[in-house]
Amino acid sequence: MKKNILYYLILGILLLNSCSDEFLKISPETNLTDAAFFKTESHFNLALVGAYEPLRGLVYPGLYMDEMRSDNTFFRYYAPDRGPANWVEDIIQWTDQSQTTAVNNRYYTNYSGISRTNAILSRIENADISDEAKKSILGETLFLRAFYYFDLATHYGGVPLYLEEVLNEETSYQPRSTTEEVYNQIIKDLEAAIPNLPIATSFPQSGRATKGAAKMLLAKTYMSKPSREYSLAESELRDIIGMNYDLLDNYADVFDPINKNHKESIFDIQYKEGDDGQQSNFIYYMFPKTPNTGILTGINVNNTSLGGWNVPNQEFIDSYEEDDLRLPASIKIIEGTLNGGDPYFDPVICLAIKDVGDYTPEPDKVYYPFISKYLHGPYSRPNNTGENWPVFRYADALLLLAENLVQQNKNDEALPFLNEVRDRAGLPDLDEATLDNVLNERRHELAFENHRWTDLIRTGKAIEVMSAYGQRMKNLYDFLPANSFNVTEQRLVYPIPYRETQINPALGQNTGY
Structure with missing residues (x-):
């Protein structure tokens, strides 16, 4: 026993x-x-x-x-499934x-x-x-x-x-x-x-819970419960800002497994590539439906069953500001041909990975955007990667504090925290902090980290945003x-x-x- x-x-x-x-x-x-x-x-x-x-x-x-469930990603309709x-x-x-x-x-x-x-x-x-x-x-x-x-x-x-x-x-x-x-x-x-x-005092951390992680969860609880308690959440978030966390210089480095449990990480779900059952494979759910992932992962896997989900929609891609460094770090284009010619029935044969920002479609090729921020191949095993899943990070805390202060009509106090995140993204400072521009910043900073839906719920924007988005999708x-x-x-x-x-x-x- x-x-x-x-x-x-x-x-x-x-x-x-x-x-x-x-x-x-x-x-x-x-x-x-x-x-x-x-x-x-x-x-x-x-x-x-x-x-x-x-x-x-x-x-x-x-x-x-x-x-x-949010307005960030959609799916590729695939008739055989x-x-x-x-x-x-x-x-x-x-x-x-x-x-x-x-x-x-x-x-x-x-x-x-x-x-x-x-x-x-x-x-x-x-x-x-x-x-x-x-x-x-x-x-x-x-x-x-x-x-x-x-x-x-x-x-x-x-x-x-x-x-x-x-x-x-x-x-x-x-x-x-x-x-x-x-x-x-x-x-x-x-x-x-x-x-x-x-308290996290040195990095890399162990990956286990810390005061910072608990205070982050407590702040989100105060801001999510039916009777909001913004002042209590503010206190917890300011405690986190006063700890040893900081933004990494390069946005892409936040997700690179070589930097696991770094100074921006407040709490990650831990994974390890290998044969001991600790691996992840969530990146395969972010690829196109394809029989050949080799160009993406370094090892060929037939991904027609897992792929085709969480496809960044074009509206979201277009919403990135010019020169936002987070776009090329988060989304890329897979270019190829259809094995049969019908986009509803045939997977894509991957031929090349292209940058999304300046991509010009070729007439004889098909292309699909995909989430690339967690892709760090080549890998040595199929469906087996070691990327951690980010749950709470310092950029999230900065933007959550900005949101919190705006909700308390302390917009001027919120602005520096909002602009600190924008600065790392290579974007100019904003002149004011509003709920809409804080939410917009969270949408792009925390894209594909499973935050957008609960952000919309917490701020009371879900029905407005998703009704309009749904109508656009039905028109398309x-x-x-x-x-x-x-x-x-x-x-x-x-x-x-x-x-x-x-x-x-x-x-x-x-x-x-």
């Missing part, structure tokens, strides 16, 4: 908790009550590694539910329902993480380990539980709050807490975590169904998985689904 515990906690093979016919299984995947475990500091550290592991399972649903890919298109087109795959996976992944943190928290106080180790483990674990609940609250609204291990069926049936109650619990967890977390693409882009207040959150509403009637369903 101990061997099984170590296997699951270290390698994190089971990203998702299974769901029994009777109730949502949010108890640990293994028998963590085993008397042989949770005895030593090493045991708790292994369990903590297991509690970090579900973070990786949140990156991929985020590509669909955050980035493609009408069945398997429809659930992705449902999210993009706003036709998703309570059995949509990514929506369900994200929900279960978060509760998997919560289950693992609760297993640690229920045992740490009485553990026979040093006070120093206990505080450190407690701080990281509370941060992680807060992170998982924040992801749930921002995407599903009110959800059941499980703050202790679920050890039997009876305790698994929980009604939903309100959205405000979930955010208040997140605040409580973070306030308890922060005193026990270290005749394959979009008539009921697509039905952007309503109710659909600013995703549905609770259908299965959960059936086995736990106390949950109910979000209005509109």
Whole structure:
């Protein structure tokens, strides 16, 4: 049994908790009550590694539910995938329902993480380990539980709050807490975590939670909860500005794995290229549908099943200001030919990578923009890369503080933070800070990092922006169904998985689904 515990906690093979016919299984995947475990500091550290592991399972649903749900990216309509890919298109087109795959996976992944943190928290106080180790483990674990609940609250609204291990069926049936109650619990967890977390003092960092990461999450919580608390968020963000973080000189270097956990990184989801199960492959979801990725990655992979998603739309590309250094670092063009000639049925044969800024289409070629900011080949293995996923970084903190100050009518105070980010991008200073130009800066600075959708939600711009965007898309693409882009207040959150509403009637369903 101990061997099984170590296997699951270290390698994190089971990203998702299974769901029994009777109730949502949010108890640990293994028998963590085993008397042989949770005895030593090493045991708790292994369990903590297991509690970090579900973070990786949140990156991929985020590509669909955050980035493609927004006005940044779209998809390439590919007729042979009408069945398997429809659930992705449902999210993009706003036709998703309570059995949509990514929506369900994200929900279960978060509760998997919560289950693992609760297993640690229920045992740490009485553990026979040093006070120093206990505080450190407690701080990281509370941060992680807060992170998982924040992801749930921002995407599903009110959800059941499980703050202790679920050890039997009876305790698994929980009604939903309100959205405000979930955010208040997140605040409580973070306030308890922060005193026990270290300040990042040297770089590269370890990749684990720090005071800066917890304060960033706390600030976003204050600015996202129904009863906004901007002054409290401002205090947390100013604390971060006073820490040891800074912008890297070169925007492209932020995403290069050679610089992992650098001074701009506040919190990243960690990956490592190799054969030990720690690799990423999210870049393949950003490539065109192609049978030959060799020109992109250095190793040929047939990417017709993974590719064609998160395609930067032309409107977004055109919205970059002239000489914005972030454009060539974020987006490139793949040029090639169609293997058959029909753009709806045939993948592209990649022939060359071109810069997007001065690209002139050739009459005998097809071209597709793609996200290039995470591409750092050549790689040695197919579908196996080592790029981290950026969650919080210093530029995000600067722009979030600018947004916060504008929301408090402190526009003059916001301007220096806004212009600091623009300066790194090679752009001239602005004369004033407004909510619209702060949001515009966040859109370009944090492009393809899964922030745009929640930015629109937090600032109350989602319905306005996405309704107009949806109409433009429907005018462009005749394959979009008539009921697509039905952007309503109710659909600013995703549905609770259908299965959960059936086995736990106390949950109910979000209005509109």
